[in-house]
Amino acid sequence: MTAPRWPRPSRWPRPRGLRARLLTAFVLVTVLGAAASAWASANAASAALVTSHQQRITETVAAQVAATAPHVTYPPDQEALDRLEQAVGGRARVTFEESASAGAFDAGLVTDEIRAAVRHEDEVSAQRITLDGRSWLLVGTPVMLTAVDGTRSASGVEVYALRDLAGVENTIDGLALAAGTTAAAALPLSVLLALLAARGVLQPVRDLRDTAGRLASGDLDARSEPQGADELAELTVAVNEMAASLQESMATKERMRADARRFVADVSHELRTPLSTLAAVVEVLESSTDGMHGDARESAQMAISETHRLIRLVEDLMEVSRFDAGTARLHVEEVDVVDTVRTCLRLRGWEDRVELEAPERVVLRLDRRRLDLIVANLVGNALRHGAPPVRVAVRALPGGVRVTVTDAGPGLGAEVLPHVFDRFYKADRSRTRTPGSGLGLGIARENARLHGGDLTAADTGSNTGPGTRSGARFDLVLPDQEEES
Structure with a gap:
């Protein structure tokens, strides 16, 4: 047997109510929109700032090399390489074949990519690298020789310079902080706008809810005033x-x-x-x-x-x-319920056919005639449609009495139970000439409710096989009536 699969509880709590969902959606859309816009602006500004800074550094290094190159002898000696390094300034490395300037930084920082660009493409190249947890810009440029006829050729001298990007990164961090501040500043404004929008949307909904409630309570004159021309x-x-x-x-x-x-x-x-x-x-x-x-x-x-x-x-x-006209009235008097039930059975000749289980006396203030009518309808129904033994049990309740009528017949059944008190209802449509009018049980319940009590019907058990019987059970509960003033 496969174990039942229960729906998993939601991991995230969901806002309850239309107002909460509208507010949440509006605030999320506004804040996310503001954050995305601020973040996109910050990224664009950061990219432009980095590009501009890299271009400026690259142009400066290239200009410094171009200004110093004409004064360098070729092929350069160690002194010439050191002088070119000093002209570039900062952290620089000047190489020629196997030689390098004295103050050169670690050669391992020069990547194969930028070295190939400098040697083979004869162009200025730049690449961002990370050193000691900080960002640096590595610029590489070849030293070019210009012939008399104006042609240019590579001299074999390569210049590499490191420039710190910490200032740029600080500026970028400031832009990111400004973007976050902008998104946070949009939160209270979005909440205010969401409240105003939710109020405008939900007020007609509340009016419709109130109108529906009034209609449900019976006020058929309830109406709502349309506002605007929307859905x-x-x-x-x-x-x-x-x-x-x-x-x-x-x-x-x-x-x-x-x-x-x-x-x-x-x-x-x-x-x-x-x-x-x-x-x-x-x-x-x-x-x-x-x-x-x-x-x-x-x-x-x-x-x-x-x-x-x-x-x-x-x-x-x-x-x-x-009953329909509302003119039915109780004539209350002190009644011995047990004696009234016994008299009802005797006058109709049912004493030998019905078993009575009752205490000595149960005295209440009731309408004797209506009590007799209820009991007669219930017992007559049991005798006509049930089977022996038919039993009537009287039990005293705190402030009232319970009269139960049972039989050992086929019972009412699930199809009959909802309609057993309906007017002119007969469980067997083929028995059109039965003595009953189809009104007796309905009248009995109306009399019970006129007393402030009730009359209910049920089967006494379930059919368990062919030939078994469940029987019908009717429970009458009547409260003690107040004395008439």
């Missing part, structure tokens, strides 16, 4: 257009939702009277089915069942409309 202004206009489109879409959607809620409430209200009459007729019909036979009795029972289903659906729709 940020175009982005601001685009964000404003998006916000306007979103506001229009939300307003349209809200109108549609309001119309739908009003329609449901109106229809439910209008159905109450005919349904009440129909319920009375069904009760009479239900009491008369014993005397019916065959198809008549089956049809009557079907009509009774569907009428009860229609009545429950209308009641659920009216309850949903009250």
